[in-house]
């Protein structure tokens with residue numbers, strides 16, 4: 001690997017992301033960008049209107065360090081309503097600059113150099129960098145796609161591999177359900193196995209649940225914090241970005257027992273201190289929307305999932321139909337005989353006028369072979385955009 005000048009040893013290997021490269025390629029070639037996961041339609045008016053009205057008021061100034069009380073109360077009420085978990089808005093809820101800051105602040109606050117973090121891979125790309133910044137060590141456990149031809153199957157893991165990843169240096173288990181990039185929703189049995197291990201080895205659990213409301217018919221999101229004995233060792237991370245189609249607002253949060261949240265707040269106050277004043281009451285309004293909003297969001301996205309998944313299959317790309325999130329995973333080998341997903345993505349704009357991202361970037365370099373042939377497409381786009389993308393993929397040149 002070429003060393004990046006000036007960059008600390010901790011961050012070598014975390015150069016420019018492939019998202020930047022692929023998005024630039026989309027612009028340069030006029031391709032449809034199904035790489036990055038952001039919606040191309042506005043969020044609910046009830047949310048946007050509150051933000052507009054808050055600009056020009058005292059909400060423009062620094063919010064209180066833990067977040068505006070109206071938002072902390074709305075987060076606590078929302079977690080109670082959907083997960084049945086009670087958190088005290090005074091000291092068990094912290095508003096952050098997106099889920100990303102919640103995760104990074106938690107890792108900086110909780111890890112000593114050399115502490116190990118057990119997590120599943122493929123993994124969301126900020127995890128490895130945040131663990132590295134905190135001086136921690138990754139212990140990745142593979143998730144395996146269903147066998148070829150089983151597009152309705154689920155990604156799974158080997159419990160023995162999970163157990164083997166927990167060494168005496170393990171401090172924290174970083175979970176992500178619903179899971180990006182696979183679209184997997186961990187089942188109760190899987191979470192129970194993870195919980196047993198965490199309790200047996202006395203691990204803290206940091207669970208990233210930003211896709212909690214983007215779960216399709218037949219699957220159900222469950223938070224590991226609701227399992228017996230888990231609330232006291234778990235930090236639950238959420239975000240308004242996906243739920244209200246406001247990914248640029250970066251309003252996230254973390255809930256957990258007061259001593260853990262206090263530790264995260266200590267790190268967080270020196271990262272951003274606070275952010276997004278006028279967006280905080282807006283996300284509070286969103287969290288209080290009736291159930292129909294949340295079920296409607298998932299149903300609408302599920303329909304778009306079906307549209308893209310059918311199109312990918314018709315284009316000769318074996319695809320696993322995701323249970324959740326914005327993303328579908330394909331195996332490129334039938335159309336890219338060398339099985340190189342990165343090369344496939346670099347050539348896809350020319351071959352079809354579409355951009356996707358290679359899944360290899362979501363794996364530890366040591367495990368790159370597991371994700372080499374996999375590519376992720378996003379379906380959080382308007383119907384006409386997806387329809388056009390599917391038509392283009394159907395005409396893909398060899």
Ligand SMILES: Cc1ncc(COP(=O)(O)O)c(C=O)c1O
Nearest residue numbers: 098099100124180210239241252
């Ligand atoms: C799994 C996962 N966690 C966290 C984030 C980032 O959330 P936020 O924009 O709230 O920082 C994303 C965004 O794509 C994600 O996919």
